[in-house]
Structure formats: C-alpha cells, structure tokens
Amino acid sequence: MSLLVMKFGGTSVATLDRIRRAAKRVGREVANGHDVIVIVSAMAGKTNELVGWVNETSPFYDAREYDAVTSSGENVTAGLMALTLQEMDIPARSWQGWQVPLKTNGAHGAARIEEIPTGNMRAKFDEGMRVGVVAGFQGISPEGRITTLGRGGSDTTAVAFAAAFDAVRCDIYTDVDGVYTTDPRITSKARKLDRIAYEEMLELASLGAKVLQTRSVELAMRYGVKLRVLSSFDEYDETAGTLVCAEEEIMESNVVAGVAYSRDEAKMTLLRVADRPGIAAAIFGPLSQAGVNVDMIVQNISEEGHTDMTFSCPVAEVPRARKALDAAREAKEIDFADLVADTEVAKISVVGIGMRSHAGVAAKMFEALSDDNVNIKVITTSEIKISVLVDRKYMELAVQALHDAFELEKAG
Amino acid sequence: MSLLVMKFGGTSVATLDRIRRAAKRVGREVANGHDVIVIVSAMAGKTNELVGWVNETSPFYDAREYDAVTSSGENVTAGLMALTLQEMDIPARSWQGWQVPLKTNGAHGAARIEEIPTGNMRAKFDEGMRVGVVAGFQGISPEGRITTLGRGGSDTTAVAFAAAFDAVRCDIYTDVDGVYTTDPRITSKARKLDRIAYEEMLELASLGAKVLQTRSVELAMRYGVKLRVLSSFDEYDETAGTLVCAEEEIMESNVVAGVAYSRDEAKMTLLRVADRPGIAAAIFGPLSQAGVNVDMIVQNISEEGHTDMTFSCPVAEVPRARKALDAAREAKEIDFADLVADTEVAKISVVGIGMRSHAGVAAKMFEALSDDNVNIKVITTSEIKISVLVDRKYMELAVQALHDAFELEKAG
Numbered sequence: 001m002s003l004l005v006m007k008f009g010g011t012s013v014a015t016l017d018r019i020r021r022a023a024k025r026v027g028r029e030v031a032n033g034h035d036v037i038v039i040v041s042a043m044a045g046k047t048n049e050l051v052g053w054v055n056e057t058s059p060f061y062d063a064r065e066y067d068a069v070t071s072s073g074e075n076v077t078a079g080l081m082a083l084t085l086q087e088m089d090i091p092a093r094s095w096q097g098w099q100v101p102l103k104t105n106g107a108h109g110a111a112r113i114e115e116i117p118t119g120n121m122r123a124k125f126d127e128g129m130r131v132g133v134v135a136g137f138q139g140i141s142p143e144g145r146i147t148t149l150g151r152g153g154s155d156t157t158a159v160a161f162a163a164a165f166d167a168v169r170c171d172i173y174t175d176v177d178g179v180y181t182t183d184p185r186i187t188s189k190a191r192k193l194d195r196i197a198y199e200e201m202l203e204l205a206s207l208g209a210k211v212l213q214t215r216s217v218e219l220a221m222r223y224g225v226k227l228r229v230l231s232s233f234d235e236y237d238e239t240a241g242t243l244v245c246a247e248e249e250i251m252e253s254n255v256v257a258g259v260a261y262s263r264d265e266a267k268m269t270l271l272r273v274a275d276r277p278g279i280a281a282a283i284f285g286p287l288s289q290a291g292v293n294v295d296m297i298v299q300n301i302s303e304e305g306h307t308d309m310t311f312s313c314p315v316a317e318v319p320r321a322r323k324a325l326d327a328a329r330e331a332k333e334i335d336f337a338d339l340v341a342d343t344e345v346a347k348i349s350v351v352g353i354g355m356r357s358h359a360g361v362a363a364k365m366f367e368a369l370s371d372d373n374v375n376i377k378v379i380t381t382s383e384i385k386i387s388v389l390v391d392r393k394y395m396e397l398a399v400q401a402l403h404d405a406f407e408l409e410k411a412g
Numbered sequence: 413m414s415l416l417v418m419k420f421g422g423t424s425v426a427t428l429d430r431i432r433r434a435a436k437r438v439g440r441e442v443a444n445g446h447d448v449i450v451i452v453s454a455m456a457g458k459t460n461e462l463v464g465w466v467n468e469t470s471p472f473y474d475a476r477e478y479d480a481v482t483s484s485g486e487n488v489t490a491g492l493m494a495l496t497l498q499e500m501d502i503p504a505r506s507w508q509g510w511q512v513p514l515k516t517n518g519a520h521g522a523a524r525i526e527e528i529p530t531g532n533m534r535a536k537f538d539e540g541m542r543v544g545v546v547a548g549f550q551g552i553s554p555e556g557r558i559t560t561l562g563r564g565g566s567d568t569t570a571v572a573f574a575a576a577f578d579a580v581r582c583d584i585y586t587d588v589d590g591v592y593t594t595d596p597r598i599t600s601k602a603r604k605l606d607r608i609a610y611e612e613m614l615e616l617a618s619l620g621a622k623v624l625q626t627r628s629v630e631l632a633m634r635y636g637v638k639l640r641v642l643s644s645f646d647e648y649d650e651t652a653g654t655l656v657c658a659e660e661e662i663m664e665s666n667v668v669a670g671v672a673y674s675r676d677e678a679k680m681t682l683l684r685v686a687d688r689p690g691i692a693a694a695i696f697g698p699l700s701q702a703g704v705n706v707d708m709i710v711q712n713i714s715e716e717g718h719t720d721m722t723f724s725c726p727v728a729e730v731p732r733a734r735k736a737l738d739a740a741r742e743a744k745e746i747d748f749a750d751l752v753a754d755t756e757v758a759k760i761s762v763v764g765i766g767m768r769s770h771a772g773v774a775a776k777m778f779e780a781l782s783d784d785n786v787n788i789k790v791i792t793t794s795e796i797k798i799s800v801l802v803d804r805k806y807m808e809l810a811v812q813a814l815h816d817a818f819e820l821e822k823a824g
Binding site for chain 2: 016019050053054056057058061062064065066068069071072073075076078079080082083084086087093094096098099144145146
C-alpha cells in the first residue's frame with residue numbers, strides 16, 4: 001500500500017466547512033488507493049490568540065509552558081478532521097505528538113525532530129486505519145514535556161513523517177497555488193513553476209518567498225522527499241501546484257528559476273576599522289550574540305592598517321547591532337571611526353541551479369540593472385544565487401527588469 | 413511538607429485577570445507552607461465551543477475523538493496558570509493528564525479514574541516544585557488515548573488527586589460561597605452551612621443542588637478527603653465556604669441539614685397491571701434500556717391479580733418511557749390498562765443524618781405540608797432522606813414551609 005502525506009495549513013482548516021473540503025481531498029486520495037497521513041495546523045488565528053495570552057501573562061515566559069499552551073490548537077483540528085473523515089466512512093483517527101511519539105530535542109519553542117518511531121501508527125494502518133491525522137507543530141522532549149517546532153513547524157512535521165514512512169509524496173496544501181518565478185504582485189508576468197529543485201527552493205524560501213518553512217525544505221532534500229505545494233482552494237488536477245524535487249527530476253529548466261526580494265534590509269558600514277587578524281570574529285561574534293541576523297558581508301580593500309567593513313541585516317535589528325558594536329568598541333575589542341546605517345535598501349536575488357553550468361548570469365544581471373539606472377550597493381554570490389542590495393525605491397523596478405532579462409515568463 | 417489540593421472551575425479562570433486572582437489564592441497557601449496541586453477547568457465557554465464543533469461535525473461522534481478535542485481547553489488554562497505562578501516567583505509547572513499519568517478505564521466521555529501514580533509529580537516536588545498545575549477533566553485510557561471524565565469531571569480529578577497524594581484538604585473554588593440549607597432564590601432564610609456530612613452532600617448533590625459533581629463526593633467519602641466548597645470571588649477567611657466531611661467531625665447539627673428540590677419531574681402511573689412474580693423487572697428493565705432515569709417507585713396494593721404501579725422520572729424522558737412501555741406491551745412482556753402521565757409535579761426532599769436517631773421527622777414534614785394545604789402525591793424514604801412529589805405550583809411554598817418547620821435558618 002502506498003502512503004501519501006498531506007498537510008493543511010491554518011487557512012485551509014479555518015472553519016468546519018473548510019475542514020470538510022480538505023477532508024474531501026483526503027478522501028479522493030484514499031479512493032485512489034493510498035493510505036494517508038494528514039498533518040493539520042491550528043484553525044487560522046487560534047495559535048495567535050494563545051501566543052497573545054502567553055505574552056500577556058508572562059513577558060519572559062517559560063518556553064515549556066509556552067509550548068504546552070500553544071500546541072493545543074492543533075489537537076482540536078486533528079480531532080475534528082478525524083471525525084469529518086469518519087463521517088465519510090473513512091477509518092481515521094487523530095494522533096497528538098506524544099502519542100506517535102514524535103520525539104524532539106529539548107529546545108522548547110524551536111525544537112528539532114530527532115526521531116519518529118513508526119511502529120504505533122503502522123500497527124493501526126495494519127488494523128485497517130486508512131488515515132492517521134497528526135497534530136502538526138508539536139512533539140515531546142526527552143523529559144516528556146510538549147515541544148513546538150517554531151512557527152510554520154507543521155510543514156516540517158509533514159516532511160518528517162513523509163521521510164519516516166517513506167511516503168510517495170508530501171503534498172502541502174496552502175493558500176497559494178504554487179511557487180512562482182517571482183511575486184505576482186510585483187509583475188503580472190510571474191509564472192508558476194511546475195517543478196523546482198530543492199536547492200533553488202531553499203534559496204527562495206530563505207530569501208523571503210514565504211511558501212514553505214526553510215527547515216522543511218532542508219529536510220525534504222536530505223531525505224529525498226518529493227514535496228508538492230498546491231492550493232486547497234483550487235479545483236484539483238494531477239499537475240496542480242509546484243513539485244519540489246531533486247535536480248535530476250527536472251528535465252528542462254531555465255538557467256535562472258526565480259527572482260526573490262527582501263524589502264526591509266539595512267546596509268551597515270563600519271568606517272576605518274583598525275585591521276588585524278581576527279577582526280571579523282571580533283565584529284561578528286558580538287553581533288551574533290546580540291541576535292542580529294547578519295546576511296551579506298563585504299570587506300573593502302585595507303589601507304594603512306584600516307579597512308571598511310559592510311554588512312546587511314534586517315532593518316528592525318539595526319538598533320541592536322549598533323548597541324552591540326558600540327559596546328565592543330567601549331570594551332576596546334574593536335576600533336572604528338564611525339558606524340553608518342543605510343536603512344533604505346532592499347535585497348534582490350536571482351536563483352537557479354543552471355548557473356552552475358552557465359557563465360554570464362552575473363554580467364547579464366548587472367547589465368539589466370544598469371540599463372534601468374539601478375545602482376548596485378553590495379554584491380554577494382553563491383554557486384546558485386547572486387544577490388545585490390539596491391535602494392528600496394528601485395526594488396520593484398529591479399525585480400521586473402531581471403524577470404524580463406532572464407525571460408522567466410517563458411517555461412524552460 | 414503538607415500538601416493541599418485547590419480546584420478552580422471555569423468561571424474562576426474565565427479571563428487572564430481571574431487566573432491571576434486564583435493564582436494569588438494559591439500563592440497565599442504556598443506562603444503558608446503548603447505544597448499545592450492546582451486542578452483547573454477550561455476557561456468558561458471554551459469546552460462548550462469545542463463540544464459544539466464536535467456535534468456539528470459528527471452527530472454520532474467517535475467518543476475517542478470527542479475526548480481528544482474537548483480536553484484541550486484545560487491544557488491552555490493549566491499552562492497559563494503555571495506561567496502566572498512563575499511570574500509570582502513560585503516554582504510551578506503544568507501537567508496534562510497523560511504526563512501524570514492519570515489512568516482511567518476506556519469509557520470515553522465518562523471515564524472512571526483507575527489509578528494516579530504519584531511518582532512523577534512527587535519527584536518534581538522533591539526537586540523544588542511548589543505547585544503542580546493539573547489540567548482537570550482528562551486522563552488516558554489503557555490504549556493510550558485521551559479520555560474525559562464527564563461534565564464537571566474536574567471536581568472528581570481534584571478529589572482523586574487529594575486521595576492519591578494524601579492531601580490535608582481539597583478546596584473547590586467555584587461561583588457560589590458554599591452549600592446552603594436550601595436554594596437562596598427560594599427563601600431568603602436559606603443559611604450557608606459551615607459543615608455538612610458526605611452522606612448529606614451526596615443526597616443534596618444528586619437531588620439537584622448543583623454545587624459538586626456527585627462522583628466527586630462519593631470519592632471523597634470513600635477516601636476520607638476533606639472537601640471545602642468556597643467562592644473564588646469573595647474575600648478569603650479561614651472559615652469561608654462549607655466543609656464536606658465525615659459525620660464524626662460535625663459536633664452539633666440540625667436533625668435536617670437541608671431541603672432540596674427538583675423542578676421538572678413527572679409522575680407516571682401504569683393502571684391495572686397484570687400482577688405476577690417478576691413484573692417489576694419486566695417493567696423497569698425496558699425503561700432502563702431506553703435510558704429512562706427512574707427515581708421513585710411505588711406499588712399500590714394488589715387486588716384480583718392486578719396492581720397499579722407508579723414511578724417518577726424527568727419530564728423530558730416521558731416520551732421515551734411511554735414508547736418503551738408500549739413496546740413491551742406490544743411484545744406481550746407486560747399488560748396494563750392505561751399509562752397516565754402527570755408532568756406537572758416537583759420533588760421536595762429533606763435530608764439529614766440526624767434522622768437516623770430522631771423519630772418524627774416524616775410526621776413533622778407531612779404536617780407542615782398539610783398546614784399549607786400542599787397535597788402529597790408520592791412518598792419515598794431512605795435512612796437520611798424523605799422525598800415527596802407535589803404539584804409543581806406548590807414547589808416554592810413547600811420548600812419555604814419545610815425550611816421554616818425544621819428551623820433551618822438557625823445553626824444547630
């Protein structure tokens with residue numbers, strides 16, 4: 001019997017009626033001969049309500065109690081989904097994290113999955129259960145306390161189950177109908193991709209295309225889980241959505257798969273840093289400890305024992321970064337003339353595994369931006385990605401220009 | 413270290429502010445040197461919302477999924493209470509039923525507690541925990557599924573913990589300030605009792621004084637748990653509320669402790685029943701199978717092989733009773749001339765352990781009712797209770813007359 005994993009997000013189970021619609025999709029797969037593991041989120045809004053109560057009760061809360069409270073919404077949806085399936089005469093039951101058990105480490109609030117023993121649930125499939133409905137987002141720690149996997153953790157739950165049970169595929173039902181070459185709100189030429197490689201999806205996910213939790217894509221890549229993203233609001237057909245899969249399963253593709261952007265970036269420059277071995281560690285160590293998510297780093301050519309150091313981080317973290325660096329200067333761990341923050345920049349990235357074998361992508365990118373008079377402030381590259389910082393006012397223009405330049409409206 | 417159990421009902425934890433007020437009461441007991449086990453209900457209204465969703469999803473629901481869904485409200489309150497206590501610098505943590513574990517049988521929706529192993533929680537008390545906050549109403553079945561104990565089950569959870577942990581007392585905080593000689597809405601002379609015996613409380617609980625779940629009182633009596641009922645909205649003092657305890661701990665008491673009533677009763681009479689050995693079983697067997705809760709039973713003197721049989725049941729169950737008896741006559745299991753239902757009666761009961769040693773209580777009761785021209789339709793008695801059925805229009809009058817006749821406004 002082939003097993004399929006299907007995951008429904010909060011908007012897909014927001015009401016009893018939507019739970020019924022989701023259950024019908026599950027029923028179709030059961031009729032197709034699949035056993036199914038369904039992963040459900042809390043009904044839309046429920047987890048936010050619980051998080052609000054915790055924050056109001058205790059601003060510096062005990063993360064173990066945060067998890068005990070915020071995991072409860074998924075239990076409700078799991079039970080309601082099981083009941084809905086039973087009403088359709090499909091043998092189903094709900095599973096809470098501790099019942100599976102989904103074992104995690106003890107990092108409450110952002111726990112990592114360590115093991116999913118399959119024995120309990122397989123025994124129920126053997127007894128005739130056709131659908132196991134699992135409360136997403138939750139597990140248990142080695143101490144037997146409830147853990148949660150971080151916001152969006154139900155995607156990771158789904159992929160982990162697909163890996164543990166060797167599922168034929170993991171379908172992620174959400175409120176968008178797939179992964180696009182870029183944000184359709186920025187250009188109407190944005191095209192839904194039929195397939196995308198894990199590596200590309202990872203770069204796009206972490207670059208701000210909020211379709212899938214980054215960790216779920218990492219996990220899918222590691223275990224070779226075929227991941228399909230599709231809308232729970234569209235009519236179903238076999239080719240719906242976007243399949244996230246291994247590079248080898250994509251026959252033809254464009255050199256560039258998509259253009260991502262991140263709006264609220266800041267460019268920080270430390271002027272006339274006293275240069276010495278270990279200076280980068282002395283700068284970025286304190287930033288990391290202060291919880292600043294440093295992204296791009298560029299060091300200018302050093303002259304006369306001094307250098308300029310530029311990095312980017314989210315705009316919201318600028319005050320924290322400034323405080324950490326001033327403190328390090330105070331403690332004489334680093335020395336610099338000034339710290340200049342440009343909080344009006346955005347990051348634009350082109351992503352594609354085809355870059356590995358195609359030269360000239362960077363040149364084409366820079367030329368396209370130059371043609372539209374978009375000034376590039378910082379550049380970083382990786383094997384399958386080129387990112388630039390530009391003035392925020394040029395963000396939409398830059399995305400459109402790059403989408404056109406790489407002809408992403410056409411299938412590869 | 414002496415251990416105290418405190419239970420807070422839904423109205424006592426309905427908002428974050430009320431949870432804080434409840435936590436302050438817990439804090440005072442901790443300051444007094446107690447370790448405390450707190451049992452919490454769901455925030456008022458939450459369980460009803462969940463029950464509504466289950467009923468809408470599946471009218472003939474799987475009770476295991478009903479339990480998985482409806483138990484979730486208590487988990488939220490338990491976590492929030494633990495966080496609130498932590499904010500007061502009291503070492504506290506939440507416990508869900510399966511974490512204790514509170515073991516029940518497999519009767520989902522109305523499970524009975526089988527065992528509460530104390531090792532897990534005692535270990536945490538030994539490590540410095542001062543308050544264990546337990547989600548009430550829930551446990552786990554031998555199969556590892558979540559069970560619930562029936563509505564009001566958190567009272568039973570509290571008493572079971574008090575018994576298992578040999579608590580000095582079990583305080584039930586609710587929205588009334590104790591147990592009264594009768595319903596204060598019927599006579600302003602109703603007086604709060606300082607103490608009441610388990611047996612009396614049991615009769616009053618099952619007679620409609622909805623202060624405590626009957627099973628919780630049974631359990632308290634069996635294990636000798638001192639139970640105190642008090643309001644979570646009043647200022648605290650040492651003598652607040654009513655202590656439910658063993659007869660021996662009540663120094664002085666009135667012969668009659670209280671007057672209870674039950675409004676929506678029906679009196680059913682089977683006329684000219686063909687009398688034979690086993691006829692009572694032939695009548696009441698089908699009624700029981702049909703789910704009719706028969707209360708009082710009176711059989712008139714038999715003549716010429718026929719008898720009249722009278723019983724009472726809730727008004728709402730009259731159609732069901734009629735259907736069951738007609739079916740039994742159809743099947744020739746019983747024979748009777750007619751079935752007469754009087755749906756306009758109420759039951760009045762006087763309850764008191766003092767009756768055991770005092771004669772004349774029945775005579776005094778009948779005389780008081782007669783003085784006010786209240787006609788008695790059916791009488792039943794037990795060792796510590798006398799119940800009568802009267803026309804419903806006389807219900808308030810009868811309760812007032814009996815409260816006066818036994819001088820219940822005066823302490824014993």
